[in-house]
Amino acid sequence: MLLNYNQLGRLKYVLLGITGVICLFLLLPVIFIILLSFGSSQWMIFPPPGWTLRWYVELFADPRWFEAAFTSFKLGLMVTVLSVILGFFASYALIRGRFAGRGFLRALFMTPMVMPVVVVAVALYAMFLRVGLSGTWLGFVIAHTILAFPFAVIAISNSLERFDKAIEDAAILCGASHLEAIWRITLPSIRLGLLSAALFSFLASWDEVVVAIFMASPTLQTLPVRIWGALRQDLTPVIAAASSLLVILTLVLMTIAASLQKVLNR
Amino acid sequence: MIKKFVLASVLIAGSTLAATAADLVFTSWGGTTQDAQKAAWAEAFTKASGIKVLQDGPTDYGKLKAQIDSGNVSWDVVDVEMDFAIAAAKAGLLEPIDFKTVDKSKLDPRFVTDNLVGSFYYSFVIGFNKDVLKTAPKSWADVFDTKAFPGKRTFYKWSAPGVLEIALLADGVAADKLYPLDLDRAFKKLDTIKKDIVWWGGGAESQQLLASGEAPIGQFWNGRIFAIQQGGGNVDASWAQNLTAADVLVVPKGSKNKDAAMKFLATATSADAQAAFAKASGYAPINVDSKNKMDAAVVKSLPDAHTDGQINLNMQYWAEHRDEIAKRWYDWQAK
Amino acid sequence: MALSLDRNFRLALPALAFLLLFFIVPVLALLLRSVMEPEWGFQNYAELFATNTYARVMFNTFMVAGLVTLISLLLGYPVAWLLAIMPRGLANIVFSIILLSMWTNLLARTYAWMVLLQRTGIINKALLSLGIISSPLPLINNLIGVTIGMVYIMLPFIILPLHATMRAIDPVILQASALCGAGKWQAFTRVLLPLSMTGAIAGALMVFVMSLGYFVTPALLGGTSNMMLAEMIAQLVQSLLNWGLGGAAAFVLLSVTMLLYAFQVRFFSGYADIR
Numbered sequence: 001m002l003l004n005y006n007q008l009g010r011l012k013y014v015l016l017g018i019t020g021v022i023c024l025f026l027l028l029p030v031i032f033i034i035l036l037s038f039g040s041s042q043w044m045i046f047p048p049p050g051w052t053l054r055w056y057v058e059l060f061a062d063p064r065w066f067e068a069a070f071t072s073f074k075l076g077l078m079v080t081v082l083s084v085i086l087g088f089f090a091s092y093a094l095i096r097g098r099f100a101g102r103g104f105l106r107a108l109f110m111t112p113m114v115m116p117v118v119v120v121a122v123a124l125y126a127m128f129l130r131v132g133l134s135g136t137w138l139g140f141v142i143a144h145t146i147l148a149f150p151f152a153v154i155a156i157s158n159s160l161e162r163f164d165k166a167i168e169d170a171a172i173l174c175g176a177s178h179l180e181a182i183w184r185i186t187l188p189s190i191r192l193g194l195l196s197a198a199l200f201s202f203l204a205s206w207d208e209v210v211v212a213i214f215m216a217s218p219t220l221q222t223l224p225v226r227i228w229g230a231l232r233q234d235l236t237p238v239i240a241a242a243s244s245l246l247v248i249l250t251l252v253l254m255t256i257a258a259s260l261q262k263v264l265n266r
Numbered sequence: 267m268i269k270k271f272v273l274a275s276v277l278i279a280g281s282t283l284a285a286t287a288a289d290l291v292f293t294s295w296g297g298t299t300q301d302a303q304k305a306a307w308a309e310a311f312t313k314a315s316g317i318k319v320l321q322d323g324p325t326d327y328g329k330l331k332a333q334i335d336s337g338n339v340s341w342d343v344v345d346v347e348m349d350f351a352i353a354a355a356k357a358g359l360l361e362p363i364d365f366k367t368v369d370k371s372k373l374d375p376r377f378v379t380d381n382l383v384g385s386f387y388y389s390f391v392i393g394f395n396k397d398v399l400k401t402a403p404k405s406w407a408d409v410f411d412t413k414a415f416p417g418k419r420t421f422y423k424w425s426a427p428g429v430l431e432i433a434l435l436a437d438g439v440a441a442d443k444l445y446p447l448d449l450d451r452a453f454k455k456l457d458t459i460k461k462d463i464v465w466w467g468g469g470a471e472s473q474q475l476l477a478s479g480e481a482p483i484g485q486f487w488n489g490r491i492f493a494i495q496q497g498g499g500n501v502d503a504s505w506a507q508n509l510t511a512a513d514v515l516v517v518p519k520g521s522k523n524k525d526a527a528m529k530f531l532a533t534a535t536s537a538d539a540q541a542a543f544a545k546a547s548g549y550a551p552i553n554v555d556s557k558n559k560m561d562a563a564v565v566k567s568l569p570d571a572h573t574d575g576q577i578n579l580n581m582q583y584w585a586e587h588r589d590e591i592a593k594r595w596y597d598w599q600a601k
Numbered sequence: 602m603a604l605s606l607d608r609n610f611r612l613a614l615p616a617l618a619f620l621l622l623f624f625i626v627p628v629l630a631l632l633l634r635s636v637m638e639p640e641w642g643f644q645n646y647a648e649l650f651a652t653n654t655y656a657r658v659m660f661n662t663f664m665v666a667g668l669v670t671l672i673s674l675l676l677g678y679p680v681a682w683l684l685a686i687m688p689r690g691l692a693n694i695v696f697s698i699i700l701l702s703m704w705t706n707l708l709a710r711t712y713a714w715m716v717l718l719q720r721t722g723i724i725n726k727a728l729l730s731l732g733i734i735s736s737p738l739p740l741i742n743n744l745i746g747v748t749i750g751m752v753y754i755m756l757p758f759i760i761l762p763l764h765a766t767m768r769a770i771d772p773v774i775l776q777a778s779a780l781c782g783a784g785k786w787q788a789f790t791r792v793l794l795p796l797s798m799t800g801a802i803a804g805a806l807m808v809f810v811m812s813l814g815y816f817v818t819p820a821l822l823g824g825t826s827n828m829m830l831a832e833m834i835a836q837l838v839q840s841l842l843n844w845g846l847g848g849a850a851a852f853v854l855l856s857v858t859m860l861l862y863a864f865q866v867r868f869f870s871g872y873a874d875i876r
Contacts, residue, residue, distance in 0.1 A: 045477075129338060233296025233469075234296055
């Protein structure tokens, strides 16, 4: 009754109404930002007096935006590699291991995700100031890998759990070494898990702003740091143009992910 | 395999780091002012010296101190408020200016000491949006009058010379009796309009608030009003009781590019660079020769043309009392 | 100890060492500074709780987090419910909208709200022209702005886990309750609500914990009197260089968060992973 769509009666329309309003609420900023990016008002007046492509022209004319995006991308890749490697071995230990304290270890691995980001940021900032890692690539990679790591562990342990250990054992029985079995049997079988671990690790770094604010230096700024800076000092509609491109990027990624899922489910 | 990956990441990281060591980093307050500084000073400097100038900002005194304390100084030339610079010089946070490189003789002596040279010179003025307000405000008391001038008003968010003086002026304190500041009286006066205040943390934010009509009246850096007018915004400034202050350029102790920084100061304070900046920003030059190089019309829009009723904010007083005022300021603001 | 005997445990060592060196040590060092600077003792904690301003920030943090959690739960529940039983095609559309908003850059979304919520923004203009209000409502630089912005960000984190719980409930149970003569209201309060409670609490806990430590949205949409702990910590260490007090504030935030996390792991394990 309450869990049957067709038997809800009038309640169905109430729920549909609420859901519709929430959907509009969720869509509003996303659509609005795109409209704003074409508005001609420099002072975020809406509706704007006219329409223009000026902010996109300024965006592409300013190499700092491109550099920031490229920095974010490069950083994301480095973080992804490190996080997936660490995450794989950690997950393998968690799922295959039979040692005491596994639950504790797992909880420990998850803490960077639960911990308030600002605490991680401030703690690393303090340490990096002392050891000379603040404002360096290495410091940035380390900091973001800490944040990305739990996502990799979740994705990889989920798929390791579903993968039948017996197949791996069979390979070892047939004469493969343990590492060989992992490399040739286990890894290919959990490639979906590895892929989503990589994706989440990348996104965890790509979108991250709080730690990045503390790690950044004038010569090393990620895209979110650049937007943050622009929000605080310029407030130019170029931010809207950059944001719109990010929205479109999200849409493209979502479409790719959806079609990938369809292909893989077939 | 794994080792290769890690090694590769470390190598990429290392190579990227090495590429950018020699550039000069200039930090200022962002927005149209920093754009003007970039165009008038940094680009001229790069052309002449071949040294690339990276822009950073906004200026943050905490970050600056953290850099100096940790010995990891990434800012080479910083645009700061003068009262901060005086206090910082006393605390030994600044490099001495090399006056063999920087020509002191042409600089306005009000804005030069052993550790700082003037950046530009400005006034806090009453800005108002002509689309929203029918009559022009004529004094700071008008800004505190929510009946005659309804709507939000906007003031500078951070503890700095300006707002407290404005509150006292609005409350009827004579200009020559401002210092030492009567803080109790100033905060009491501010309390009367506290719920109507929107704070601006940076110049761009102040422009946005005024131009959009979000806050149709308030306290502004004169150059920011000028910039909105240049962009076609229907706003104006009232120069009555305008309060002057200066920004200065400093080199933090431990800067890795000290020599280049001094050369940058020489360029930035030269008559041509100061004139070009003043033209673009509406702020006054600190080089006495610059006015000869500017249009009479532009000179008229500068703070120097509005000395009638002009009040100089007392930087020495502020340098001495910065910390205690700041504590009270932020406590009051968060209440 | 059995711990070191298992060869698989050794595989966890690189990650463990990494976390120890770059996560646990720095965090502990920060906490240590809260009792070491400027001198040994608990004066930072005393100052934190005794000073009006700081105490207000802490109260404000819990108040905002609680408010955001409550509103997100109330708004998210019907959506999660409908999502669990809707025809697939329709549900997919709703899902895409949720994911799109969730995956869009946080700063981009917050920027949009900054413009939308201004006194001269489109929401105020629409309300004015509809005659619902006669003067613009203050929607930004205050509690309303922070709440709207944060609810917007947190909604997916309530809807998604709650939807999973709802999906897992067997509709037959509700049919049974109808057969036994329960009305809709009774079926809801006696059957559906209790059965979905675990998902609701798990989601709410997660949102509460996330809200407690939030930085960007309160900083951009709140006013000077809406400061939350995360922003205060950042300001204390970055602008005021007061590492002792900043460390103490971090410790308060950290211990509350970890306590709630432990609670969640203990009673709702399985839900902790959905995020």
